[in-house]
Structures are given as structure tokens and as C-alpha cells.
Amino acid sequence: MDPTKILQRHPANPLLDPDDFPGINTLFNPSPFLLEGKICLLVSVTKFNGGPEGRFRETRLATSEDGIHFTLADQALIDQESLPPPVNRLGGIIDNRVTKIGEEFYFISPQGTWEIGFSGCCAVMYKTRDFKDIECVDIVTLPGNRGSSLFPEKIGGFYWRLDRPGEGEMKGTVWISRSPDLIHWGHFRPLLAGGYAMWNTAKIGPTPPIRVAEGWLVILHGVDQPCDGTHYYISAMLLDAENPGKILGKMHSYLLAPRERYETTGQVDNVVFPCGALAFPERDELWLYYGAADTCVCLAVGTLSHVVEACLKQL
Ligand code: BMA
16 A cells, blocks of 8 residues: 555645635635534635735634535634733634534634744634634643644543644644643643654644544644755554553655645645544545645545554554
8 A cells, every 4th residue: 555645635626725715815724523514624814914914814614515615704713803812912813623522612723922922822722512602711832832632532531632842943743631621731741753754854743633443543744844945744643542642653654745736836835734634434534624835725535444554554
């Protein structure tokens, strides 16, 4: 099995293209979830305003009956300025990672603290049942942390989370922690550092774990910095079901590399970036929605069990 061929790009890519949305310059890095029989994405949107600030960043909801044809909301999901301080003054809400726990959806957004005179991104957690009434729960990490990703169920009586400390010039790595109540986090442990494969020499980061028969499947992004700039890749690892701090296997290959023109050329060239994926075990499929070149939203579909096998065999 060639692990770079497990996922097939959808022929309708890009599914969401800024060319189709006047006033929007880029829309990317989607986080997928199922709501009321529809496939939904939280999508990062930037609008350039030409002013000194340069751009607005916000999150919009996109909904679809078939997972291919999406309707993009014409308003931001959250009016950030109406949130309690200091969240109302943090950087815009993008790169969300959605997890459904019981009846509640949680999404965590890395938001800039530069805007209030600090540095780095901290993770802000939001909670909703319907993506209409949204509660801002709290800031749940210190700055320098992107990509916080919740597990969808308690394990051993605790909530669990993957984090991506390390920004800018620092090596980004994956840590795991746990909490009795989703607010107070501790028991921090290093889980995965990059540098074990060409696709993660500079950084590596998580998305919300997906329960599969063999354990927890975690779609990863990785960063390599060859001489022609920065390249973002997508790959995966598998964690133990009962002890999520234990890696059962990690792919040495990437699943997806920037290759198509919509991935190699855009606002930021050579980027394929995931914020989650949907597993359909009954038909053994993985639907991986991803941002391409920080400009558009794409989909790649593959056999779920092949991705799990590639992790376990460390392909
Ligand atoms: C990362 C994140 C992503 C982005 C990627 C490539 O640091 O900010 O939103 O897709 O860089 O620019």
C-alpha cells in the first residue's frame, strides 16, 4: 500500500473558493462536524480592508446536504466584539477545532494576544448545542499554544486534550493533558515531537481525535522548511483507546502533500492544513476537509481502515 495514495482529492475541489464570494479574500482550514443530518464546516475567513490593520479574520459556518456543495453563511458565526473581555479584543476567531461531547459541541480557537499587547496565541473555548446560541467558556491555555483539540468522550473519568505549544521560530510539538471539568487542565505530558519524517522537520500539530475500533485516530499537520520556503503536509497517528498518552503507531509518510495548483499557489503557497476529519466506519471512509494555500476549502476521501493500518504499520 502506498500511503500517499490512500486519500483521493475530490474532483469538485476547491469546494469553497473565494472567487465565488465577493468581499472575501480567503476561506480556509475547515473544521467538520455533523449537525441535524448535515455536514457542516467552521471555516476561517479573512477580508482585507485596506486600513492600517490590514485584515479582518472571522469564522463562518458552511452547511451541506452531501458534503460537497456547501452554503456559506453571510455573517460571522460570532460577533467577537460582543464577547466578554479580554476575548473581545483578542485576534480573530480562525482555525477552530470542533468536538462533540455528549449533546454539546465545543470548539477551540487559537486567538492572538498581540492585539492586547502580549505575544502568541492562546486557546479560547466556545460551547454550543446548535451553532446559534454560543457561549464563550474561557481561555483554556497560556499563549504560545495553537491547535488545542478535545477528545470526544471521557477516558478514565477525565476529559482529555491535545495541544500544540510552540509558535514562530519554536519547534511546535504535541502534548496531552486532562481535566475533570474542561476548564482546569493539568497532568501535562509530552506526546509527539516532529523531526521523524521529512514532512514534520519543523513543526507538528493535532486535530480532534476520532474514535476507531483500534484506538484514537489523530489527523496531524506537519511543517517542513526546504530551501524554497515552508511546506505544510497532512498525516496521522493512532493513540491507545484506554491510555491516550500512548502512541500505538504513527505514519512516517504523509497522507497529503501540496501538489495541485490550488494547494501550491495562494495567500500562503504550499499549504494543506486540516482542523479535523469525519470518519464513516459503516462504509469504511475518511472524509478529510482541509484548507489549501490559506485560500480555499478542499476535500480528500479515502479508506478509513487503510489510514489506521498505515499508522499501525508506521508506513
Ligand atoms: C499556521 C496557521 C494556519 C495556516 C498555516 C499556514 O501557523 O496559522 O492557519 O494555515 O500557518 O500559513
